[in-house]
Amino acid sequence: MSNQVKPFFVAFEGPDFCGKTTMRKEVAKWLRTRISNEVVETREPGGTPLAEEIREVLIKRREEKFNPLAELFGFMSARVQHTEELIKPQMELGSVVLSDRFVDSSWAMQCVATFGAVSEEEYLAVEKIALKGFRPDLVVFLDIDPEIAMKRQKDSERAKDRIELKGMDYHKAVWRGFQERLDYTAQECLHLDAELPWQENIERVKEHLELYFL
Ligand code: TMP
Numbered sequence: 001m002s003n004q005v006k007p008f009f010v011a012f013e014g015p016d017f018c019g020k021t022t023m024r025k026e027v028a029k030w031l032r033t034r035i036s037n038e039v040v041e042t043r044e045p046g047g048t049p050l051a052e053e054i055r056e057v058l059i060k061r062r063e064e065k066f067n068p069l070a071e072l073f074g075f076m077s078a079r080v081q082h083t084e085e086l087i088k089p090q091m092e093l094g095s096v097v098l099s100d101r102f103v104d105s106s107w108a109m110q111c112v113a114t115f116g117a118v119s120e121e122e123y124l125a126v127e128k129i130a131l132k133g134f135r136p137d138l139v140v141f142l143d144i145d146p147e148i149a150m151k152r153q154k155d156s157e158r159a160k161d162r163i164e165l166k167g168m169d170y171h172k173a174v175w176r177g178f179q180e181r182l183d184y185t186a187q188e189c190l191h192l193d194a195e196l197p198w199q200e201n202i203e204r205v206k207e208h209l210e211l212y213f214l
Pocket of ligand 1: 016043044045059075100101103105106107109110145161163172
C-alpha cells in the first residue's frame, strides 16, 4: 500500500464512559487498511513510561485532597512529556497519532469543573506555557449526558478511579465544559451524539477522515 498521507493528530474526547476507547481502536484498525503511515495509539494521562507514572499519581484514590491548581499542573506535566517525547517525534517520523483524551479534558475537568478554584485566566496561562498553542488536528467529541454514560458503565468490573468517583455535579460541569470548548475549537471538532450506536458514529468519523487523505 503506498497511500502515505501528511501526518495528523486526532484526540477523542468526552465525559467518562463516552466510548472513546472503542472508537479510537476501531478508527486505528480502519486507518491501517487505508494508509501506509504508522498509526500510533496512545492515551492521556500517559503515553510514555514517565507520563504513565504521573498518571498513577493523578488517578490514585487517597485521603489527601488534591489541590485544584496542583492537579492542573499534574495533568499538564504528563501532557508536556507526552507531547514532546511521543506525539511530536512520531509525527515528525510520519506517523498518524490517535489519543484517548488531550488538552480539552483539562479545560473541562481542571478548569470548568473546579467551579472557580482554577479561573479561566489561570487555566489558559498554564495551557499556553505547556503547549505553546499545539493542538490536535481534529478533536472527535463524543457528546453524551454523563448520567446516561454512567448507567452504561454501572455493571463494569473495573474499580472507578479518583476522578470517576466525583459526584454528578462534577460530571455535569465537565460535560458543559466540553460543550463550551467547542466554541474555541469549532474548526477542528467533529461533534458526535454518543447516545447513537457507535457503528453509526464510526462511519461519520471515517467519512470525515477521508478529507485527510486527499
Ligand atoms: P481515562 O479514564 O480517560 O483513562 O482518564 C483517567 C481519568 O483522568 C479520567 O477520570 C479523566 C481524568 N482526566 C482529567 O481529569 N484531566 C485530563 O486532562 C485527562 C486527560 C484526564
